[in-house]
Amino acid sequence: MSSVSSTHPTSTPYTLYGGELSLYTGKARSYLRYKGLDFEEKPATRQVYKEFIVPRVGAAIVPVLQTPQDEVVQDTTDIIDFLEARHPEPPVYPGGPLQRLVALMLEFYGDEWLVIPAMHYRWSVVDQQYDFIMREFGAMSDPDASEEEQIRLGEKLCAPFRGSISALGVTAETIPGIERAYADTLADLDAHFAQYDFLLGSRPSIGDFGLIGPLYAHLGRDPVPRALMERTAPNVYAWVQRMNAPKPRSGEFLADDRVPDTLLPILATMCREHLPDAVDVVTHNAQWLAANPGGSLPRVLGFHPFTTGGATGTRFINSYSQWMFQRCLDHYAGLEGEDRQRADTLLTSVGGLQALRTPIGHRLRRQPGQLELVES
Ligand SMILES: N[C@@H](CCC(=O)N[C@@H](CS)C(=O)NCC(=O)O)C(=O)O
Known part of the structure; x- marks a missing residue:
């Protein structure tokens, strides 16, 4: 697996447990490379899951960061925030309030x-990329096994992921909408990356790291969607390569807190499709927490309707997504005066003003060693 050496004088070696096929590992890896941090990536083998990840994190989930001092951090957002505190320069959170809002929103998106198109283009078309996908799962778990053994192992290990796509909302009814929405987003991103190296200038932001997760491991790497991206959105494909091989610590955010107009259609799609889901999750979480004071929220709270690309379906109520949404809401709520006015103008133009004013009666926080969230 990859090992990146750094010229940063204060860097120390970290270990990232995950895999090339893993969406969120791609987010953390790209960040670590941009920051020029010394790290070694190790595959999350069966043994690593059993002896390290499950005991230390409380769940079989990747990626996981281990520091040289044997601290363990799980969740890419926590990993990035933990590392930003230790290695602040250059920050991946823009200082400008509007750029920061956009970056936080696009990380969440x-x-x-x-993840919906990412899982669709991995699993709905798995027959067209079968050996590649199965082998990826097998290789992460047992890197030394033969190719055939890895494919057989992959067939077993992929079952929870493969089986989760209908819960995510990927069904025969919604697939045309998912493909339409993804094609639109790709076209919008392509127009943006024709002009800019990253979302907000020549430096990647937390928004770029949020987008690289789905746009690399699945959509920019699995054979079927990768060919689609290369053919229809070459500028996005080039950005994926830049995100994976960044010049460490280089670049700047655009001057004067400017948000490029080319991001507005992407934000508008997010506000139309994603934010209604997020707002409804907040409602369901509040109901559950009111009925179960002091309880740990289940990761799934049933199902609710959603719309994408004009298709309507149902998907799981993902309680966790409130925790990510809170980051956007908190930042927006902290804006005052002219900053607030500028944010309101931008949000009005993309249809997100009301969603960003969602009141949070029951705030969520993470607790060490548990995936389930609790009220803070
Ligand atoms: N929000 C988490 C999501 C991590 C995640 O869902 N990882 C996937 C692999 S890419 C996984 O291990 N899922 C198992 C699970 O969620 O139980 C993060 O940012 O790290």
């Missing part, structure tokens, strides 16, 4: 919504 990449992490929690573009």
Whole structure:
């Protein structure tokens, strides 16, 4: 697996457990490379899951960061925030309030919504990329096994992921909408990346790291969607390559807190499709927490309707997504005066003003060693 050496004088070696096929590992890897941090990536083998990840994190989930001091951090957002505190320069959170809002929103969109096309283009078309996908799963778990053994192992290990797509909302009824929405987003991103290296200038932001998760491991790497991206959105494909091989610590955010107009259609799609889901999750979480004071929220709270690309279906109520949404809401709520006015103008133009004013009666926080969230 990859090992990146750094010229940063204060860097120390970290270990990232995950895999090339893993959406969220791609987010953390790209960040670590941009920051020029010394790290080694190790595959999350069966043994690593059993002896390290499950005991230390409380769940079989990747990626996981281990520091040289044997601290363990799980969740890419926590990993990035942990590392930003230790290695602040250059920040991946823009200082400009509007750029920061957009970056936080697009991190959320990449992490929690573009996972829908990502999982669709891995699993609905798995027959067209069968050996590649199965082998990827097998190779992460047992890198030394033969190719054939890895494919057989992959067939077993992929079952929970393969089986989750209908819960995510990927069904025969919604697939045309998912493909339409993804094609639109790709076209919008392509127009943006024809002009800019990253979302907000020549430096990647937390928004770029959110988007690279789905746009690399699945959509930019699995054979079927990768060919689609290369053919229809070459500028997005080039951005994926830049995100994976960035010049460490280089670049700047655009001056004067400017948000490029080319991001507006992407934000508008997010506000139309993703934010209604997020707002409804907040409602369901509040109901559950009111009925179960002090309880740990189940990761799934039933199913609710959603719309994408004009198609309507149902998908799981993902309680966790409130935690990511809170980051956007908190930032927006903290804006005052002219900053607030500028944010309101932008949000009005993309249809997101009301969603960003969602009141949070029951705030969520993470607790060490548990995936389930609790009220803070
Ligand atoms: N929000 C988490 C999501 C991590 C995640 O869902 N990882 C996937 C692999 S890419 C996984 O291990 N899923 C198993 C699970 O969620 O139980 C993060 O940002 O790290």
